Amino acid sequence: MPRVKAILLKEWAEAIRIKMVLFSVAFLPLFMTGFATYLVWQGKALPEEARAALLNTSLMYFFILPVVIPLSIAAYSIVGEKEQGTLEPLLATPIRDWELFLGKALGPVVPGLILSWGAFGLFLLAAKVILGAIPKGVLSLPWLLSIFALAPFLALFAVFVTMIVSSRTTDVRAAYQFSSLAVLPALIPLLVYIGRLTAVNLTFVGIEAGIVVSLNVATLYIAVKLFRREEILTRWK
């Protein structure tokens, strides 16, 4: 898939040159890791149950991060091309619709995941230093599945929604503002976990995964339907 790779590399090359994007991509993981570490440090002296709750809250950040990081890149994805007038030469190449769409979707998701997982690793390291050992609950199967299997699907959903929004708005800022709605599905488990104050369990992760995968299929269908070069050129103005 050399054309998908070309789109990916181009997206990244452009993204790192946009200050707003660079801020969310570089600063946010560091901030979230720092804050999660602070919570762990705070909970050091607390009873076991309260410490578990704090730990769950800090782990949530690494669940949300892969969803939030790609948004700024994705918001720029289509509307940025429109702003620069680069869509027409791009669409005049032999690239197929699905290659363009996949490249545009993966462009934001891949760095989001790498940075989030990197931040998670940093957090584990910090937790080990502070607490002497990584707490058992952190490396539980439900949490690992949430962070490494569910989060990528949530990120993809957010990117698909953002790309649809990006294709319908006229400037990057508007796309970015509207696309923040795409984070909502990632917030649902957050609210549930916080409300119940319990560790995540496999049943909940399974239900959430089912919903998110269904949402992904539906959004992907809509996004691909809207992603037609003729529509893009003649109506996306």
Added chain:
Amino acid sequence: MIRTEGLTRRFGGVVAVEDLSFEVRTGEIVALLGPNGAGKTTTVRMLSCLIAPTSGRAWVNGRELHEDPSYIRATVGVLTETPGLYRRLSAWHNLRFFADLYGVRGAEEKIEEYLRFFGLWERRNDPVATYSKGMRQKLALARALLHEPKVLLLDEPTAGLDPESARSVREFISELKGEGRAILLCTHNLPEAERLCDRIVLLRTRLIAQGTPEELKRRLFGTRVVVELANPSPELVSSLGIPEARSAELVGEKLYVEVTDPRRDNPVLVRRLVELGAEIIAVREAETTLEDVYHELMGGADAQG
């Protein structure tokens, strides 16, 4: 290389291009001329498989448009109305990206070759945002040529260029023609079209006329002879009365006479003028430019429209 038959494109109730038929053969440059909104860009977009025709047919590189759009896009080079470059990326990065999309072999050598040719090599690592309009246009042209397309669709290739750069681009386009490519050139620059193009297609939603510049001039203005007179008078026109002079008009000291065959008709005309007492300073063929043709035809289209 390019052939269209009754090509039509409507956007809702608006007709952008209607019943357009023309051809661009290998080794030929054809100018698509017309005012803004005449349908030039829509035609280019249809031929580069960016938008589909509402009706009619077209073939590019031997394939019909709907048959294999990917093949057509891979073998056509398009220079769009605006350069459409990634402003934050360097010239090198822009070309590398498009080379990868077109699957260009030996991309690095080709990129270097074009950047050097267009005088952009020294600035290859600077963001395109820092380039002048002319430099961007050159880079966009390099992008259109990178994959060595057999068919080139060039929309205003010299727009925004200084005279020297425009000249080098024109010379370059002429060389491309020699390499056996078919080139469709959209331009508002009539002298450029006249200098570069083998044939002209005049478009205003519908086809107004097509032919070589010489054919169009002859068709519209015939062969005009200018007779410079020392004693011009309106009576010379009214008394001329010879069938060889199809029409005559006196403008200042110059008498414009339309003849059919200058070799046969000019001696008869000169003899008649001398008989009428005209003092002739010089006799030569009148120069008609493509601009005259354009205004005549577009004016006619206006009157019909």
